[in-house]
Amino acid sequence: xxxxxxxxxxxxRNREAILASALTLFARDPNASMSAIAAAAxxxxxxxxxxxxxxxxxxxxxxxxxxxxxxxxxxxxxxxxDPLDALVRLIRSSWRQVEANSAALDxxxxxxxxxxxxxxxxxxxxxxxxxxxxxQGSGTFRADLSADWLTAVVYSTLHTACAEVTSxxxxxxxxxxxxxxxxxxxxxx
Amino acid sequence: xxxxxxxxxxxxRNREAILASALTLFARDPNASMSAIAAAAxxxxxxxxxxxxxxxxxxxxxxxxxxxxxxxxxxxxxxxxDPLDALVRLIRSSWRQVEANSAALDxxxxxxxxxxxxxxxxxxxxxxxxxxxxxQGSGTFRADLSADWLTAVVYSTLHTACAEVTSxxxxxxxxxxxxxxxxxxxxxx
Numbered sequence: 001x002x003x004x005x006x007x008x009x010x011x012x013r014n015r016e017a018i019l020a021s022a023l024t025l026f027a028r029d030p031n032a033s034m035s036a037i038a039a040a041a042x043x044x045x046x047x048x049x050x051x052x053x054x055x056x057x058x059x060x061x062x063x064x065x066x067x068x069x070x071x072x073x074x075x076x077x078x079x080x081x082d083p084l085d086a087l088v089r090l091i092r093s094s095w096r097q098v099e100a101n102s103a104a105l106d107x108x109x110x111x112x113x114x115x116x117x118x119x120x121x122x123x124x125x126x127x128x129x130x131x132x133x134x135x136q137g138s139g140t141f142r143a144d145l146s147a148d149w150l151t152a153v154v155y156s157t158l159h160t161a162c163a164e165v166t167s168x169x170x171x172x173x174x175x176x177x178x179x180x181x182x183x184x185x186x187x188x189x
Numbered sequence: 190x191x192x193x194x195x196x197x198x199x200x201x202r203n204r205e206a207i208l209a210s211a212l213t214l215f216a217r218d219p220n221a222s223m224s225a226i227a228a229a230a231x232x233x234x235x236x237x238x239x240x241x242x243x244x245x246x247x248x249x250x251x252x253x254x255x256x257x258x259x260x261x262x263x264x265x266x267x268x269x270x271d272p273l274d275a276l277v278r279l280i281r282s283s284w285r286q287v288e289a290n291s292a293a294l295d296x297x298x299x300x301x302x303x304x305x306x307x308x309x310x311x312x313x314x315x316x317x318x319x320x321x322x323x324x325q326g327s328g329t330f331r332a333d334l335s336a337d338w339l340t341a342v343v344y345s346t347l348h349t350a351c352a353e354v355t356s357x358x359x360x361x362x363x364x365x366x367x368x369x370x371x372x373x374x375x376x377x378x
Contacts, residue, residue, distance in 0.1 A: 118352070142374075148358045149367050156349040160341050163307070169337045178338050185331075186375040 015051050017041040022062040023104050030107035034058070063108040063120055070097040071123045079127065083135030084188065087154075088180055090128060094158055095176050102162045121155065128154050132187070142189045150187055157182050204240050206230040211251040212293050219296035223247070252297040252309055259286040260312045268316065272324030273377065276343075277369055279317060283347055284365050291351050310344065317343050321376070331378045339376055346371050 021040035025032035034055055038048040052058035077093045079086045098105065108117055118125075129151040135141035141150065161179050164170035170178065210229035214221035223244055227237040241247035266282045268275045287294065297306055307314075318340040324330035330339065350368050353359035359367065 118356070145367055145370060146359075149353065149371075152349050152353050152358070153346065153371055156345045157342065160345040164338065164341050167307075169341070170335070178334055181334060182338075182342055182375050186371050 011051075014041070014043050014047055018043060018048060018051055018058070019062055019065050022058055023066060023101070026059075026062065026104040026107045027102075030104075032107075059108050060116075062104055063117075066097075066101045066104050067120050067123070070094075070101070073097060074124055074127065077127075079131055083131050083138060083140045084184065087128070087131045087135070087183070087187070090131065091154065091158070091180060091183060092176060094124060095161070095179060098158055098162050099165075099172070099175075102166055105159075105162065106166065118155070125151055125155060135187075139189055141187045153186055154183055157186075200240075203230070203232050203236055207232060207237060207240055207247070208251055208254050211247055212255060212290070215248075215251065215293040215296045216290075217292065219292050221296075248297050249305075251293055252306075255286075255290045255293050256309050256312070259283075259290070262286060263313055263316065266316075268320055272320050272327060272329045273373065276317070276320050276324070276372070276376070279320065280343070280347070280369060280372060281365060283313060284350070284368060287347055287351050288354075288361070288364075291355055294348075294351065295355065307344070314340055314344060324376075328378055330376045342375055343372055346375075 018037060018041045022032070022037050025037055025040055034048060035045065037058070038045050041048070048058075052061060074090065074093055074097070077086075077090050079090065105117070108120075129147050132141055132150050132154075133147045136143045136147060157179050161170060161175045165172050165175050207226065207230045211221070211226050214226055214229055223237060224234065226247070227234050230237070237247075241250060263279065263282055263286070266275075266279050268279065294306070297309075318336050321330055321339050321343075322336045325332045325336060346368050350359060350364045354361050354364050
């Protein structure tokens with residue numbers, strides 16, 4: 001029997017390879033099979049199922065990995081200064097993350113449902129809500145609707161744009177400006 | 190062997206009972222099981238699976254039944270006159286349908302995915318888009334964004350309100366006015 005250390009490091013490498021392959025394959029096909037993901041990661045089905053008991057569990061882990069990466073990038077966005085400018089900066093950065101992970105998000109939505117998806121975005125949404133509340137206080141954003149609701153509107157506008165681009169009803173290079181024009185009109189006092 | 194006629198009418202009654210039970214149970218719990226639906230409909234599991242090969246097929250049929258009923262009600266909405274007034278009438282009527290079927294919509298979204306859900310609403314969305322195009326022509330609605338996109342914004346605002354009410358972040362009696370205030374600001378030129 002060998003020491004456990006190399007085995008653990010093999011296990012970690014396998015897990016990372018599976019998650020990376022899952023995100024790559026989901027980006028091409030949200031219905032990518034477990035077998036295809038195992039093959040792309042260079043592991044057998046037994047190893048795959050050793051790490052993830054089922055497809056939903058793998059999708060959930062892939063979503064968590066994508067969200068964690070996005071959160072790190074979004075944490076770098078400057079939220080100071082004019083609330084509308086800050087919100088636009090955060091939307092631009094968020095949209096780049098949504099675009100990069102759109103197929104994984106589709107797969108996650110189908111597998112996990114809207115509540116779970118929304119919950120996985122709590123970190124990002126807290127930052128959106130913080131700017132909205134500051135902007136309501138300063139009179140930049142409307143105060144006749146709750147910050148909770150306006151945060152949900154920002155979130156849903158981004159995800160609607162993602163779905164519309166995927167379906168071909170919205171040109172990818174028009175999406176960012178459509179999101180910003182829509183959110184600005186909906187939120188500005 | 191009896192004639193097929195009474196059997197066929199039994200089959201139709203069973204199918205209708207299963208769909209009605211599915212909608213009732215989904216309204217309480219989007220994860221209602223096939224066994225619970227069979228029990229509520231007063232049929233055995235063999236009969237249930239004779240009509241619907243699996244849960245997704247049943248959810249799809251229940252969604253289709255709910256959408257068909259909604260389409261009939263929405264077809265009665267007067268779309269003439271001022272485009273904004275017409276859109277508000279259509280939103281009010283749509284919101285009542287969404288509220289009545291919110292849990293079934295959640296179950297359908299989880300089982301079928303966003304694309305399928307959106308496609309099932311084609312009839313309603315065509316009516317929304319027709320008003321928006323007329324309003325863009327008359328100068329009531331903005332023309333810097335496409336009618337396709339503005340239609341998607343209306344659709345997503347309704348469904349976001351549904352999710353926010355379900356999650357408890359938006360009071361049910363404030364939802365309709367929040368939807369109308371948001372859509373009006375986002376669309377009016």
